Amino acid sequence: MDWNEIQNSLSNIVFAILLIAMISYWVNLAFFNKTNFLSNFGKLASTIANGLLFFILGSRWIVAGYFPLSNLYESLLFLTWTLLTLYLYIESQTKSKLIGAILIPVALLINGFSNLTLTPEMQKASPLVPALQSNWLMMHVSMMLLSYGTLIMGSLLCILFLVISQYREVDLKQVDETSTPLYNIMLDYYEAKFVSPQNNVSELGKLKLLQSLDNWSYRIIGLGFPFLTIGIIAGGVWANEAWGSYWSWDPKETWALITWLVFATYLHARITKGWEGKKTAILGGLGFFVIWICYLGVNFLGKGLHSYGWVS
Secondary structure, X not given: OOHHHHHHHHHHHHHHHHHHHHHHHHHHHHHOOOOOHHHHHHHHHHHHHHHHHHHHHHHHHXXXXXXXXXXXXXXXXXXXXXXXXHHHHHHHHHOOHHHHHHHHHHHHHHHHHHHHOOOHHHHOOOOOOHHHOOOHHHHHHHHHHHXXXXXXXXXXXXXXXXXXXXXXXXXXXXXXXXXXXXXXXHHHHHHHHHHOOOOHHHHHXXXXXXXXXXXXXXXXXXXXXXXXXXXXXXXXXXXXHHHOOOOOOOHHHHHHHHXXXXXXXXXXXXXXXXXXXXXXXXXXXXXXXXXXXXXXXXXXXXXXXXXXXXXX
């Protein structure tokens, strides 16, 4: 068994571990296990999967001799690792099992796509094509994927906000700022909902949960937007070095600009207009789909200067 086969086997193990973690979170959330054994088990499994992904990426870096972001397979692994790292950090801050319940399935789908859809030839580490033999490879691609992972997470929280609020306008100003962890807010909401659906506490708990989702989505998108900006600027400098032009309206470049405009509009609306709740959640939710079009969608629709990233 060669090194590529070992790495692919480890990637398949990551898929199996993430599947177990997802089931653990979903069962725990569905049955509202107050001991949190299953959610803690899911978090442990996710941590192990994250460690294995880090090992796979690190070993590819050592063996191939370049940062492992040269093809679609490696970028998918890096994106999965980014999502898991961010989710583990946020869960440690919020103590929320809801974060894992919605993020683990996304990481599982990305990992499954990389392992089950891409051909073994596409999964192999191969020598860099001339366009990628640049010091800008690590800067540009890593920043873009960090932004994708962060913005995907923030966008998912926006979509979750719309689902829980049932797409209705919610006055978040009714809820005073509290230091209550998101996990305890979930306890207030779900326990009151199950025990007494007519209890006013359930509505207060729901508002607190929505406020927490609104705040966290804003913070996460605010973190991801600078990554996206740096990634686009670094890509422009790299493009000028490789192709003699900072901007060529390549499909990837065009959709990167659209993605930037969507999230710039989101942040502008929050910072200068004071928007919150449903309006900004719609913008953030739209960003989720725009990111996937930018990252994978255009890869299936045509070809451009980013030829190494296309699916043939």
